[in-house]
């Protein structure tokens with residue numbers, strides 16, 4: 027452990043084999059959340075609020091229950107009224123009380139689409155018809171949608187028990203500002219006093235949805251003795267178990283969650299919406315209940331990430347040295363407290379080696395769906411502002427934007443504004459690779475511009491479990507608790523095969539249910555290849571220890587006289603050459619005579635995920651007639667530590683960049699004056715489609731992480747951090763105007779050109 | 783309202799089912815025939831995850847009523863491979879890692895094959911416009927376009 031193998035010694039790691047679940051996914055055999063059926067299964071639906079903010083006076087389900095085919099109706103009265111309690115189960119702190127009230131509203135509805143009741147019926151038609159028969163009496167309240175309106179003194183208050191945390195003295199008046207956070211270093215007044223130039227800007231981003239193509243789906247079956255089984259698509263079967271158990275107040279051991287294939291999540295499936303409701307329905311009627319959200323429900327009631335305001339002030343010397351930075355962030359949390367403003371604050375200056383800096387963040391509730399994690403939660407929003415401001419600084423100083431960043435780049439030993447000292451980081455390597463890339467040298471034409479931006483995400487470790495079984499024929503199965511969202515079964519099998527010294531196709535990796543493998547934290551935070559990979563490698567090393575023991579028994583020599591080499595046990599030391607090597611298959615065949623099945627486990631709380639840095643280059647052409655921005659070229663350069671399966675690493679980088687391009691150019695939540703979402707469909711929300719885009723070049727920089735056996739750092743989140751600034755900076759170059767407010771859509775660009 | 787008896791050829795086999803008059807073909811395929819390879823990403827014709835071939839034409843099965851399938855020949859993702867032998871589009875999706883979560887993949891496989899049934903010399907731009915109705919949120923489309931090009935090249939070579 028803790029030895030990064032020399033890259034040239036690797037046989038499997040770094041190759042591009044076909045993923046174990048691949049054939050199922052190209053033939054339609056793979057079973058996703060909505061693809062599961064049980065005998066006698068009912069169809070569940072959710073009744074949702076038509077109001078942005080209202081008191082629930084009464085819910086009357088009498089008529090609905092009398093409708094033919096209807097078997098159960100549940101409301102928040104079917105959940106225990108649990109107290110406020112925070113825990114770190116999903117991809118950020120979660121308050122169980124709020125989670126419960128997001129699954130089914132209690133007392134008040136806080137956004138249009140907020141769930142108020144669940145219904146189960148024999149058919150979808152019956153369930154849908156009966157939804158209208160559930161009578162809900164509301165008292166409509168004034169609502170507030172935008173973050174700065176929600177911070178205003180006279181704003182309608184969503185929760186009378188929110189008193190801004192993190193300010194002294196503790197406020198006496200309830201507020202929509204749930205929290206103030208601050209990270210600081212040095213003395214910013216002294217820093218700005220040294221500045222020759224100061225750049226100030228205000229930048230805004232809109233809430234955007236993760237827009238995974240698979241809507242949330244589950245089947246829940248509760249038996250008469252209270253034992254239950256959940257089949258669902260999520261980023262963590264253990265997360266689903268923990269949340270369901272908390273919301274229903276039942277023992278964890280009574281719930282078994284089997285992970286389905288997951289059709290995308292990007293952070294949006296690190297919490298539950300349907301499972302507790304389906305559980306309550308199934309418990310009420312004694313039948314399995316399937317619930318699947320429609321796309322409209324996904325938009326109205328799940329996700330998205332925060333919209334935010336980013337105020338940035340940066341001071342620098344004439345030679346480009348940044349002497350101070352001051353950032354204020356205001357993030358929408360949605361209906362309940364808990365925006366990703368803290369990670370946003372921590373990440374946005376981490377690319378720079380700064381002596382004097384401060385980031386203040388506000389977490390603000392408003393009448394929108396509660397935000398969920400979205401890829402590097404918070405960082406893309408805050409970094410958008412900072413990287414636009416740094417671009418303005420480069421322009422003011424007439425410096426190349428890469429040179430300016432190289433001059434100030436965080437390096438090994440830099441103490442980040444948010445606290446830790448960074449080590450083994452590869453930011454400078456990504457900047458150098460950008461500078462030397464073919465892309466950076468391509469000349470630009472008329473109406474074209476080039477933008478540079480960098481980004482940072484922590485990458486996390488945490489708890490993971492893995493079990494490895496050596497089968498009777500010498501093949502192996504690796505079971506982990508991490509849902510495979512983008513090829514992680516392939517990387518687990520590859521790391522196990524590499525460690526065992528056997529071919530990749532002799533190892534099968536699976537994702538196990540909550541009763542079959544040890545606790546594993548969600549697939550999120552860019553942690554799976556790092557932390558679950560570490561558990562897999564450790565379990566494999568443990569099994570190798572057993573295999574050496576078995577060989578020692580067969581040969582009747584001491585175990586330390588047996589070495590494991592290239593998939594075989596070989597006698598070593600004074601016994602070298604005495605016996606022919608024993609293959610995995612030879613040992614497996616004799617397992618019964620040497621102590622029984624050969625199985626090993628590992629459970630880790632992995633520490634030391636290497637920080638992730640990226641530099642992106644974006645070229646655009648803006649049509650001055652229409653204001654349309656075409657992405658001409660896009661290159662993402664990222665320090666990945668080491669790529670286990672480079673194709674899937676590139677895929678993460680390309681996919682993240684394109685989500686960022688959508689965020690930059692056209693995605694947003696549009697509300698009408700009644701606080702209703704106006705664009706709750708793929709047609710009106712419009713994520714990037716194939717014809718919008720060029721190829722996305724991914725350049726992998728490998729600065730190995732010494733804390734992982736194969737040097738892995740984590741990959742999936744940094745790719746979405748730089749794109750919005752890269753696009754805005756490119757548009758700035760093309761039209762000579764800063765577009766500080768996302769999305770940079772044609773009407774806005776056209777208006778900006780006209781106003782010039 | 784009573785159900786409608788529908789007879790159609792599905793992936794080369796005659797299939798009979800009872801459909802609600804208002805049921806979509808997608809729901810009939812998935813719920814009645816348990817052909818769950820076709821996915822519902824939106825139900826409104828905007829994502830392409832439900833793409834199937836109907837009498838040789840690429841369609842969103844969520845936009846077609848199940849009773850309209852009467853007498854038609856339908857090919858779903860389950861019918862693209864030739865027994866155990868994957869179609870080149872399927873094989874190239876695997877080799878190029880043109881899927882991450884794989885939820886968009888059935889629709890993309892059906893749509894990409896439909897393109898290659900029409901032409902084996904598509905440009906990148908043609909591929910991108912042909913597939914513009916198939917949303918993929920994971921890959922950024924880069925590897926998908928490469929996989930389709932590679933499948934076209936293989937089919938050209940085999941011609």
Ligand code: FES
Nearest residue numbers: 825827829830844
């Ligand atoms: S489900 Fe048919 S197009 Fe989306």
Ligand code: FES
Nearest residue numbers: 882883918919920
């Ligand atoms: S691979 Fe996930 S949506 Fe395309």
